[in-house]
Amino acid sequence: MTAPASPTTVRGETLLDVNHVVKHFPITQGVVFKKKTGAVKAVDGVSFQLRRGETLGIVGESGCGKSTLARLLMRLEKPTAGRATLAGRDLFAASGGELRRIRRNMQMVMQDPYTSLNPRMTVGDIIGEPFEIHPEASPKGSRQRRIQELLDVVGLNPEHINRYPHQFSGGQRQRIGIARALALRPEVIVCDEPVSALDVSIQAQVINLLEELQDELGLSYIFIAHDLSVVRHISDRIAVMYLGRIVEIGTEDEIYDRATHPYTQALLSAAPVPDPDAREHRSIIRLRGDVPSPADPPSGCHFRTRCWKAQDICATQDPQAVLRAADPHPSACHFAELRPGG
Amino acid sequence: MSQHAVRPTPASPTPPDGHLLEVRDLHVEFRTGEGVAKVINGVSYHLDPGETLAVLGESGSGKSVTAQAIMGILDTPPAHISSGEIRYSGQDLLSLAEEQRRQIRGRDIAMIFQDALSALNPVFPVGWQIGETLRQRLGMSRADARRRSVELMDLVQIPGAASRLGDYPHQFSGGMRQRVMIAMALAMEPKVLIADEPTTALDVTVQAQIMDLLADLRRDLNMAMILITHDLGVVADVADRIAVMYAGRIVEHADVRSLYRAPAHPYTKGLLNSIPRLDQRGGKLSTIRGLPPNLMRIPSGCPFHPRCPYVQQVCVDVVPHDLILGDGRTSACHFAQEVRDDRAG
Numbered sequence: 110m111t112a113p114a115s116p117t118t119v120r121g122e123t124l125l126d127v128n129h130v131v132k133h134f135p136i137t138q139g140v141v142f143k144k145k146t147g148a149v150k151a152v153d154g155v156s157f158q159l160r161r162g163e164t165l166g167i168v169g170e171s172g173c174g175k176s177t178l179a180r181l182l183m184r185l186e187k188p189t190a191g192r193a194t195l196a197g198r199d200l201f202a203a204s205g206g207e208l209r210r211i212r213r214n215m216q217m218v219m220q221d222p223y224t225s226l227n228p229r230m231t232v233g234d235i236i237g238e239p240f241e242i243h244p245e246a247s248p249k250g251s252r253q254r255r256i257q258e259l260l261d262v263v264g265l266n267p268e269h270i271n272r273y274p275h276q277f278s279g280g281q282r283q284r285i286g287i288a289r290a291l292a293l294r295p296e297v298i299v300c301d302e303p304v305s306a307l308d309v310s311i312q313a314q315v316i317n318l319l320e321e322l323q324d325e326l327g328l329s330y331i332f333i334a335h336d337l338s339v340v341r342h343i344s345d346r347i348a349v350m351y352l353g354r355i356v357e358i359g360t361e362d363e364i365y366d367r368a369t370h371p372y373t374q375a376l377l378s379a380a381p382v383p384d385p386d387a388r389e390h391r392s393i394i395r396l397r398g399d400v401p402s403p404a405d406p407p408s409g410c411h412f413r414t415r416c417w418k419a420q421d422i423c424a425t426q427d428p429q430a431v432l433r434a435a436d437p438h439p440s441a442c443h444f445a446e447l448r449p450g451g
Numbered sequence: 452m453s454q455h456a457v458r459p460t461p462a463s464p465t466p467p468d469g470h471l472l473e474v475r476d477l478h479v480e481f482r483t484g485e486g487v488a489k490v491i492n493g494v495s496y497h498l499d500p501g502e503t504l505a506v507l508g509e510s511g512s513g514k515s516v517t518a519q520a521i522m523g524i525l526d527t528p529p530a531h532i533s534s535g536e537i538r539y540s541g542q543d544l545l546s547l548a549e550e551q552r553r554q555i556r557g558r559d560i561a562m563i564f565q566d567a568l569s570a571l572n573p574v575f576p577v578g579w580q581i582g583e584t585l586r587q588r589l590g591m592s593r594a595d596a597r598r599r600s601v602e603l604m605d606l607v608q609i610p611g612a613a614s615r616l617g618d619y620p621h622q623f624s625g626g627m628r629q630r631v632m633i634a635m636a637l638a639m640e641p642k643v644l645i646a647d648e649p650t651t652a653l654d655v656t657v658q659a660q661i662m663d664l665l666a667d668l669r670r671d672l673n674m675a676m677i678l679i680t681h682d683l684g685v686v687a688d689v690a691d692r693i694a695v696m697y698a699g700r701i702v703e704h705a706d707v708r709s710l711y712r713a714p715a716h717p718y719t720k721g722l723l724n725s726i727p728r729l730d731q732r733g734g735k736l737s738t739i740r741g742l743p744p745n746l747m748r749i750p751s752g753c754p755f756h757p758r759c760p761y762v763q764q765v766c767v768d769v770v771p772h773d774l775i776l777g778d779g780r781t782s783a784c785h786f787a788q789e790v791r792d793d794r795a796g
Contacts, residue, residue: 170654171625278742308509309681310739313725317736335654338684342727342736365729379659380729381684385707387730388688395663396656398610399624 124329125159125182125215125297130191132177136404149404151177153353153411154191159297164323164330166344166361168337168376172400173350175333179301182331183217184208195297213243216290220302222282226274232285233270236260239292246293259288264318280311287318291326299331304339316343337380341365349373352403352411355430359438367437369445372412410442418444470497470538471675472521472560472643477535479516479699481746482528488746490516490530492699498643503669503676505686505707507722508696511743514679517696518645521677522562523552539643557584561636565648567628571620577631578604578616584638603634607664626657633664640672647679662689683726687711692779695719698744698754704773705780715774715782715791717759753784761786 133148152174159165167175180186182193184200193200195211203211216239219225226235236256240247247255257267263284265277274282283303290298300319304312320343322328334340340347341361348358349372357370368374375394382391396415401407407414413423422443430441479491491513498504508514519525521537523544537544539559544552564570572580581603582596591599597616604612607630620628629649636644646665650658666689669676680686686693686707693710695703695718703716714720721739741758744750750757756766765785773781776791784790 170656280742308743309683309722310509310725311742313727313736313738316727317738320735337655338727338729341729375656377729379656381658381662381682381688382729383683383687383711383723383726384730385687385711393659395659399626399657400654 121160121162123158124161124196125331126194127158127182128156128192130155130178130181130193131189132174132181132186133189147404149402150353150406151403152181152188153403153406155350155353155355157348157355157358159329159331161296161329162323162327163345164332164343166340166347167331167333167350168335168340168347169350170335170376170400172352172403174353174403175350176301178350179217179299179331179333182299183215184212209243213246213293214295215297215299216293216295218283218286218290218298218300218303221306222279222286223306225286226282228274231271231273232260232265232277235274235285236288236292239289243293255292259291262291262322263288264314278311279307280314283307283315284318287315287322291322294326295328297329297331299333301333302335303332305334305336312339319343337377349376352400352406354411354441356412356442357438357440358430359440363438367447369438369440369447370412370442371416371418371444373440374448412442418442420444471500471540472498472677473536473538474517474521475536475538477517477520477537478533479513479520479525480531480533482531486747489749490699490746491520492749494535494696494699494701496694496701496704498675498677500642500675501669501673502691503678503689505678505680505690505693506696507680507683507686507693509681509743511698511746512696513699514696515647518562518647518677518679522560522645523549523556524562557641558588558639559641560643560645561639561641562645562647563629563632563636563649565651567625567632567652568620570632571628573620576617576619577623578618581631581635581638584635588639599638600634603637604631606637606668607631607634609634624657625653626660629653629661630664633661633668637668637672641674643675643677644669645677645679648681649678650685651680651682658685665689683722695722698749699746700754700783701773701781702755702784703780703782705776705782706778709778709780713791713794715776715780715787716755716784717761717786717790718755720790721758721760755784761790 130152131154132152133150135145136147136149137143138146155178169175177186181188188201195215198211200211233256236259237252240252257270260267260270265281265284304315307315323330332340332343344361346360347364348355349364351372357364357368357373364373368377375396378392378394398415401414409425410423410428413419428441428443430439475495477491477494481488481490494517496504506514520532532545539555578597578600581600585591585596585599600616601612609615609627609630623631650661653661662685678690690707693705693707694701697718703719710719714723724737725739727736739758744754752768753766753771756762771783771785773783774787775781776787
């Protein structure tokens with residue numbers, strides 16, 4: 110066993126601090142003389158904190174910027190603006206050895222277990238690859254043992270170390286992806302839709318595994334998903350994203366039982382409940398139209414074009430995600446309030 | 452009704468005659484280089500006018516293959532229908548010549564698919580694609596087909612239908628594309644609409660819009676619908692009856708309420724217990740152990756026995772028949788009554 114990747118800190122303190130992070134992808138015209146004609150505002154000023162040992166769920170529909178946010182945190186994309194620190198280290202300014210040390214502390218589990226594993230590498234090579242980049246994490250002689258240990262931790266047979274990804278089922282492949290993320294003993298794991306490609310009966314196994322690992326290893330998760338039930342199940346706190354911004358953030362109860370942002374309320378009301386007796390009692394808020402293009406988001410509040418509460422102020426003033434009088438938690442709406450009747 | 456049935460039909464929840472659509476003891480196998488995969492192993496279900504039947508199952512359970520067999524769009528080879536009947540208004544579709552089936556496909560039974568982007572042709576405008584059926588099948592003139600296409604696009608609530616007729620599929624959002632596909636399916640006013648995971652690729656707010664639309668259309672046009680899905684939430688919202696598939700068989704068949712209240716097959720029970728609930732916060736999720744079977748080597752006896760918490764020796768030795776539980780319910784489990792009455796599990 111090697112020492113943890115970074116000095117142990119007190120449980121519950123802020124591990125990851127993200128401040129007004131912005132990512133705009135330029136839209137260019139012309140081939141030789143590229144002219145910037147606009148920008149896709151994928152992430153448009155996002156702030157949140159992740160505490161040690163907690164799971165922060167990030168929900169939102171496609172195009173809301175949740176995956177871009179994950180890629181920014183992993184330094185797979187360069188942010189346009191903003192600051193983030195991981196265990197006190199500046200995430201976006203780091204380079205070279207410093208960046209390598211930061212990356213060791215934050216790993217990622219990808220959505221698609223079929224394309225995120227190299228089909229020509231054995232499972233042992235896939236899980237051991239992080240050690241090639243970070244040789245100090247595990248001495249060469251004990252690597253094989255460490256890899257088998259990791260296979261065991263995620264519930265796979267350690268004897269299968271020389272098998273190839275195609276010999277495993279979807280759920281098992283996702284376990285391989287999790288083992289690879291655990292290899293460097295990170296404190297934070299970013300899970301980008303880790304169970305959405307899996308069948309229902311397999312999904313539960315992987316969710317349980319992630320929760321067990323969190324309890325055993327004290328991991329912090331950023332859990333990105335579009336399935337609201339899965340996010341509620343696994344998360345301590347939840348951030349709801351819409352068109353590149355966090356519109357509401359709070360504890361699991363605050364978001365699911367006491368949501369105050371109209372978008373969160375609509376999203377929750379639209380999620381199907383597996384109970385035929387609930388059919389008559391449900392009151393679905395039906396949103397008009399589709400999500401606008403992030404290349405040309407509405408002025409003021411991004412949600413106002415689909416919102417039934419929208420007034421003139423929503424077009425002119427951008428609502429900040431702050432505490433309001435009628436509000437138990439930050440909600441980016443001028444008219445944030447509990448939904449009448451539940 | 453004629454007596455073509457030579458094989459004994461297995462227990463069916465209702466009398467076998469007089470259904471709009473009926474699948475009887477269907478067997479389909481895929482003959483591949485690696486061996487024979489038994490994908491459908493004796494599936495029977497029926498559909499009456501105006502009702503919604505949900506066919507629920509995980510990947511590889513055979514839910515889509517059954518639908519493709521009904522539509523007559525199975526790729527043969529490798530697929531091969533080894534036995535069974537598919538009756539539409541009493542007529543056995545499998546005994547018809549391809550030209551006769553073509554007459555039924557689209558006109559009587561239409562289908563919409565999961566991925567609207569790949570189901571639509573990227574190089575033709577959507578108006579042209581909706582109108583194609585009308586020109587080909589009804590011999591409509593271009594102008595008439597255009598007019599009718601706009602009506603259909605209005606029917607599926609595409610805003611500004613007339614102005615979007617010339618747009619290509621990539622210019623539509625995911626939800627709008629699915630509406631285009633529904634408009635195409637409705638062009639011939641079918642009696643049966645098969646929806647294969649119609650909202651799986653869509654966001655939850657858009658999913659609610661599309662499921663609403665399908666429910667309204669089904670009511671207004673008195674269509675019967677087969678909804679193929681893996682989502683227990685969607686089923687609870689819209690279906691009248693539900694057939695749960697596992698390893699190419701229907702393991703449980705019931706009206707939606709009774710099934711959710713007291714599942715009578717261990718697989719159904721396991722599925723219902725393993726989904727996290729939006730309205731409940733939970734501790735550990737209960738899981739179904741193990742993996743779905745390889746269809747080239749389906750376990751002996753009950754195909755679910757290696758994963759089943761109720762397993763006994765009889766499950767390994769004997770294939771369970773559909774046990775009739777009353778109220779039109781069946782369950783292919785030796786211990787169906789026990790499972791249904793065991794509220795703890």
